[in-house]
Amino acid sequence: MEIQERYNIEETLHTFSFCPKKPSLNTLWWSLLGIIGGVIVLLFFENYLDESLRWAIYILIFCLGIQGLYDVKVGSKVRYIFNSNENAVYKWSPILGKRKIMKLHEVTIFAHSEMGNWYYALGAARSQFEKNYILSESFSSGKKCQSRQAAYEKFILQKLDRLVESVQT
Numbered sequence: 038m039e040i041q042e043r044y045n046i047e048e049t050l051h052t053f054s055f056c057p058k059k060p061s062l063n064t065l066w067w068s069l070l071g072i073i074g075g076v077i078v079l080l081f082f083e084n085y086l087d088e089s090l091r092w093a094i095y096i097l098i099f100c101l102g103i104q105g106l107y108d109v110k111v112g113s114k115v116r117y118i119f120n121s122n123e124n125a126v127y128k129w130s131p132i133l134g135k136r137k138i139m140k141l142h143e144v145t146i147f148a149h150s151e152m153g154n155w156y157y158a159l160g161a162a163r164s165q166f167e168k169n170y171i172l173s174e175s176f177s178s179g180k181k182c183q184s185r186q187a188a189y190e191k192f193i194l195q196k197l198d199r200l201v202e203s204v205q206t
Contacts, residue, residue: 038190040188040189044057047113052120052122053196056113056114056115056117057115057117057172057173058108058171059106059114059173061079061112061113065108066167068104068108069105070095071101072098073101073104075094075101076098079091079095080092110131111130111132114131115130116128116130117172119139119141119144119200119201120202124141124142125139125141126140126141127128140162142204142205143203145160145162146158146161146197147169149169149171153177154175154176155176156162156171156173157172157173157189157194158171158173175195176190
């Protein structure tokens with residue numbers, strides 16, 4: 038899959054936009070497996086489970102279903118729009134619509150790590166560690182991740198750097 042399709046990239050002369058959470062749809066298979074596993078346990082072992090354990094499995098199935106539905110309908114469609122004409126960065130989501138999150142000349146892109154994985158994040162120059170936004174999928178140290186990271190840096194980060202530089206000069 039090309040990086041343009043992977044991140045649903047749209048580019049014009051003065052704007053660049055993409056959906057950073059779209060690649061995370063591949064992880065929905067784990068949620069689906071959890072739901073199927075919970076249903077199988079309930080169907081085959083219902084007589085052996087006490088009521089509290091059954092309720093715990095029902096709640097787990099419900100939470101995994103809601104999380105998966107949110108990821109498909111909302112999370113994967115969140116789009117960041119970098120507009121050099123308006124000197125602005127916008128975040129568009131299906132629920133909240135388009136809203137300005139910062140000025141383009143204040144943008145700082147940095148690596149943020151969590152539990153062995155890391156991702157690129159977007160923050161304002163002076164407060165990037167207080168409020169930041171995820172800009173990429175999670176990367177690890179595997180060969181597949183390194184090739185996805187190189188493609189991300191080459192295609193997306195270079196374009197973002199050029200947009201930010203064009204506003205700052």
